[in-house]
Amino acid sequence: MNIYDELPHPFFVLAPMDDVTDTVFRRIITGASESCGIIAGTAKPDLFFTEFVNADGFCSVGREKVSQKLKFTPEEQPLIAQIWGLKPENFTTLTKYIKRAGFAGVDINMGCPEKTVVRKGACAALINNEQLAGEIITAVQKAAGKNLPVSVKTRLGYKTVDTERWISFLLGFKLAASTIHLRTAVQMSKAPAQYDELTKIVELRDKISPETKIIANGDILSREQGEELVKKYGIDGVMIGRGIFHNPLVFSMNRATSKNTELISLLVHHIKLHEKTWTGEKCYPPLKKYFKIYVSGFDGAADLREKLMATNSHQEALEVLALNYRNSVRQC
Numbered sequence: 001m002n003i004y005d006e007l008p009h010p011f012f013v014l015a016p017m018d019d020v021t022d023t024v025f026r027r028i029i030t031g032a033s034e035s036c037g038i039i040a041g042t043a044k045p046d047l048f049f050t051e052f053v054n055a056d057g058f059c060s061v062g063r064e065k066v067s068q069k070l071k072f073t074p075e076e077q078p079l080i081a082q083i084w085g086l087k088p089e090n091f092t093t094l095t096k097y098i099k100r101a102g103f104a105g106v107d108i109n110m111g112c113p114e115k116t117v118v119r120k121g122a123c124a125a126l127i128n129n130e131q132l133a134g135e136i137i138t139a140v141q142k143a144a145g146k147n148l149p150v151s152v153k154t155r156l157g158y159k160t161v162d163t164e165r166w167i168s169f170l171l172g173f174k175l176a177a178s179t180i181h182l183r184t185a186v187q188m189s190k191a192p193a194q195y196d197e198l199t200k201i202v203e204l205r206d207k208i209s210p211e212t213k214i215i216a217n218g219d220i221l222s223r224e225q226g227e228e229l230v231k232k233y234g235i236d237g238v239m240i241g242r243g244i245f246h247n248p249l250v251f252s253m254n255r256a257t258s259k260n261t262e263l264i265s266l267l268v269h270h271i272k273l274h275e276k277t278w279t280g281e282k283c284y285p286p287l288k289k290y291f292k293i294y295v296s297g298f299d300g301a302a303d304l305r306e307k308l309m310a311t312n313s314h315q316e317a318l319e320v321l322a323l324n325y326r327n328s329v330r331q332c
């Protein structure tokens with residue numbers, strides 16, 4: 001079974017975001033809570049991705065740390081494992097693990113422009129290294145076999161837009177899907193996304209590999225905006241990343257905004273699930289970066305956020321919330 005053939009048209013995907021979209025955050029986005037059922041207003045995306053997982057790290061003494069990113073529960077399915085690295089043989093090892101672990105697919109990161117990875121020649125640097133990019137895709141496809149779909153997440157080019165050459169090259173591998181972040185690598189996330197390149201990408205797809213699903217990514221902040229791109233360009237899916245920071249209910253239909261009580265219930269759920277999942281593995285302070293997602297856009301939000309940022313433990317944060325939102329804390 002190829003999961004991309006089972007998804008609705010169009011389908012919506014939560015983007016992989018390192019140190020953000022871990023197993024806990026993905027579960028929060030599904031809205032399902034063990035203690036309070038489905039939290040009002042939430043809706044699951046059609047597909048999740050893991051944070052990017054380093055294949056070379058997985059095949060080293062650092063395996064245990066790297067494996068945190070591969071933790072998941074059945075509610076997060078369908079879930080694609082995203083991987084990156086340099087050595088094709090390590091991609092083979094990790095893909096075999098991903099297959100056994102029950103992920104719905106494997107995605108290769110060829111788009112991350114961070115200096116620490118491109119300096120090594122990995123991720124977006126592969127846009128200018130067809131030889132190694134091809135060896136990696138071939139290794140992953142061979143290890144994945146027929147039942148685990150292989151996709152690539154990439155950009156329009158490295159320094160300049162290079163759609164014709166680079167996307168044609170990728171499509172030559174008959175990928176199950178490809179997500180295109182509609183910027184070059186050097187543009188990072190700064191310049192506006194170039195949606196018009198989708199016309200060329202879809203033409204190339206139709207000519208070279210009609211089965212490959214095309215997923216657009218970059219600056220998409222709502223379902224409605226994604227649906228317009230689908231209508232205009234004939235793409236198959238839409239990936240939303242930072243849009244989730246503005247609205248954790250972004251995957252819901254007709255929900256441009258969320259009520260503060262819904263947001264607080266999600267935050268309470270997040271704090272409790274973080275403690276339950278990561279105690280002994282991840283410490284408390286990095287949890288604070290999520291507070292702005294839930295505590296924003298309503299009266300008293302800035303004041304509440306300041307109090308939450310001053311806390312030093314899960315329990316303290318729940319106590320601060322209980323002072324203002326007793327019912328949300330008690331229910332979940």
Ligand SMILES: Cc1cc2nc3c(=O)[nH]c(=O)nc-3n(C[C@H](O)[C@H](O)[C@H](O)COP(=O)(O)O)c2cc1C
Pocket residue numbers: 015016017018019020050051052082109111112153181189217218219220239240241242243
């Ligand atoms: C904090 C953060 C971490 C990211 N980590 C990853 C990652 O692990 N893998 C990846 O392919 N892209 C990663 N990205 C890029 C996003 O997946 C996405 O391509 C980018 O944010 C553009 O989409 P957006 O405008 O909807 O946010 C990351 C982005 C952010 C903001």
